[in-house]
Structure formats: C-alpha cells, structure tokens
Amino acid sequence: MADPRVAITDTGGLDPSPVMDFLTRAGFQVRFLGTCDPDDIVAGARGAVALITGEVRVDAGLLDRLPDLRLIVTARSDASAVDVETAERRGLWVACLPGAADPHSSAHQAIALAISQARRLACEEGTPCRPARLTLGLVGMGETGFRAAELARPLFGRVVGTGPQTGAWPSGVARMDLPDLMEASDIISVHVPLSARTEGLVDADALGRVRPGAILVNLSDPAVVDRGALLTALHTGRLAGVAGSPALALPSRLGAPSPLRNHPAVQLCPQAEQARDRAVRLARNVVSWWERGIPLDPVARSDTRPFPASEVSAAPC
Numbered sequence: 001m002a003d004p005r006v007a008i009t010d011t012g013g014l015d016p017s018p019v020m021d022f023l024t025r026a027g028f029q030v031r032f033l034g035t036c037d038p039d040d041i042v043a044g045a046r047g048a049v050a051l052i053t054g055e056v057r058v059d060a061g062l063l064d065r066l067p068d069l070r071l072i073v074t075a076r077s078d079a080s081a082v083d084v085e086t087a088e089r090r091g092l093w094v095a096c097l098p099g100a101a102d103p104h105s106s107a108h109q110a111i112a113l114a115i116s117q118a119r120r121l122a123c124e125e126g127t128p129c130r131p132a133r134l135t136l137g138l139v140g141m142g143e144t145g146f147r148a149a150e151l152a153r154p155l156f157g158r159v160v161g162t163g164p165q166t167g168a169w170p171s172g173v174a175r176m177d178l179p180d181l182m183e184a185s186d187i188i189s190v191h192v193p194l195s196a197r198t199e200g201l202v203d204a205d206a207l208g209r210v211r212p213g214a215i216l217v218n219l220s221d222p223a224v225v226d227r228g229a230l231l232t233a234l235h236t237g238r239l240a241g242v243a244g245s246p247a248l249a250l251p252s253r254l255g256a257p258s259p260l261r262n263h264p265a266v267q268l269c270p271q272a273e274q275a276r277d278r279a280v281r282l283a284r285n286v287v288s289w290w291e292r293g294i295p296l297d298p299v300a301r302s303d304t305r306p307f308p309a310s311e312v313s314a315a316p317c
Contacts, residue, residue: 194223
C-alpha cells in the first residue's frame with residue numbers, strides 16, 4: 001500500500017518546513033501547495049486523506065471535489081474557516097491548534113527586523129542609521145499590525161498603514177491605500193493573513209511603486225507577496241533588503257531551491273520555539289489521527305461518527 005498523502009495549502013504564517021519534515025519522517029507523502037485558489041488546491045490535493053490549512057476557506061464545494069479527504073487540520077485557533085457541519089456530516093475529522101500565536105511577539109520581531117535591515121544598509125553606505133528619518137508602512141492593521149504601529153511610533157519619523165475603514169485605528173498613524181503606502185514608505189512591513197483576497201497582494205505593481213532601496217519585512221504567509229515580483233525587485237535594486245521567516249525561502253513547488261535562501265540582502269529570522277512547536281503540532285494531529293483514529297485537537301462535534309484512519313485506503317502512486 002502506498003504511503004498516505006497529506007496536502008498543505010498554507011500554514012497561516014507558520015514555517016511549513018517542520019510540518020513537512022515531521023510528516024515525511026512519519027511515512028507520509030507530503031505536498032506543499034502554497035495557494036488559496038480552490039482549483040489549484042483540488043489539483044494538488046487529489047488523493048490526499050488529510051488537508052492542512054491556514055486561511056483557506058474549506059467549504060462544501062471544496063469538500064465535494066476532494067472525496068478522499070478524511071481529516072482537516074487548520075493552523076487557526078478556531079475552525080471558523082471550515083464548514084464543520086458539512087465535514088462532520090460526511091464523516092471527516094476537523095482539528096485546530098489550541099490557543100493562538102502571540103501577535104505581540106510577532107510585532108516586536110517585525111520592528112526588530114526592520115531596524116536590523118536599516119542598520120545593515122546604513123553600515124554598507126557608511127552612514128549612521130537614523131530610523132527617525134524613515135517612514136514605516138504597515139500593510140494590515142489587525143492585532144499584530146496595531147501593536148507594531150504602537151512600537152514604531154517613537155522610533156520612526158512617520159508611520160503609515162492600510163486597513164479596514166471600520167474599527168480601532170492607532171493614533172499617530174496615517175491611513176493610506178496600498179499604492180500610496182508603497183510609494184511613501186522606506187520600509188514596508190506586511191501583517192495580513194493569507195486568503196483568496198490577499199494572496200499575491202504585494203505584486204509587481206505594488207513593488208514597482210516603492211522607492212529605490214526600500215526594505216520589505218514579511219512575517220505573514222509568504223504567498224501574500226508575489227515571489228517572482230519580489231525577486232525582480234531585489235535584482236533591480238528596487239528593494240535593498242528583505243526580511244522574514246524561513247518560509248520565505250522555501251523551495252518552489254517543483255522542488256527547485258529558492259534564490260532567496262542565500263541572497264545577501266535577505267535576512268531570515270530564526271523561528272521562535274513557540275512557532276516551531278505550533279507548526280509541528282499540525283503534523284502531530286495528522287499522525288495521531290492516522291495511528292489512533294483521532295487527532296490531538298479535535299473540534300467539538302455531535303455524535304456523527306467520522307471515518308477512523310483504519311478505514312482509509314491510501315491513494316495509489
């Protein structure tokens with residue numbers, strides 16, 4: 001019997017490498033899709049018995065097109081992106097990570113990376129690093145973006161941001177649309193979750209608007225920034241520095257090494273132990289279901305009996 005297949009659409013900003021390594025060592029065939037597009041997911045997850053997601057909406061329509069699926073594990077701390085009722089009615093397990101990633105830690109890390117890149121460029125140019133003369137642009141004003149704005153205000157000369165027109169807005173932060181923010185900022189820090197709407201949000205058009213020598217920090221899911229456009233901006237000097245998690249430099253879907261891995265202008269920050277543990281727990285949920293018939297962190301359900309792993313036939317090669 002062939003090894004069971006697991007497909008990963010995205011991991012909600014967590015580095016997927018520990019997930020893939022853990023599952024591969026446990027004997028699974030693993031495929032990282034890096035997309036929120038339903039058609040791409042169906043094409044890449046065909047034959048998978050387990051699906052790991054971050055921000056993807058798993059609705060009845062997607063479940064219809066993945067008939068072999070028996071387990072959904074979401075990197076969110078709730079199952080709001082999954083049609084749990086439909087999944088349960090079809091006998092699928094749904095699991096989600098307990099607790100939530102710390103947005104304050106992510107905000108601190110983003111600001112530290114921004115200043116680190118600014119210092120590197122100033123050192124290369126032989127000039128003092130003066131963040132007070134720079135404009136920081138925050139793409140996304142959720143909890144992490146809001147906290148980053150609070151941290152940045154005393155450090156940077158100007159802080160601007162994009163975000164919804166409703167809800168709280170940090171004081172001292174100018175609200176802009178994305179094109180204007182890209183043009184106005186010396187450093188851009190991305191803080192939006194991956195979704196069908198935000199996949200490729202920072203594209204060639206957006207990066208073509210930045211000031212030559214700008215810096216981009218992305219601790220969100222790498223797919224929020226178009227990788228091809230990012231590489232072009234680095235090669236042309238439009239971007240002088242990029243920083244983010246190791247997920248930025250994952251190999252392509254075809255397995256080709258990423259040129260971002262050893263690029264001199266790219267800083268890949270070590271993942272916090274908490275983030276790595278959360279990523280590995282995604283994989284542990286799959287292994288627990290396969291070996292014991294129940295994931296580690298199942299979503300509360302009614303008495304509908306899901307398929308145990310023992311009743312699943314692995315997909316043929």
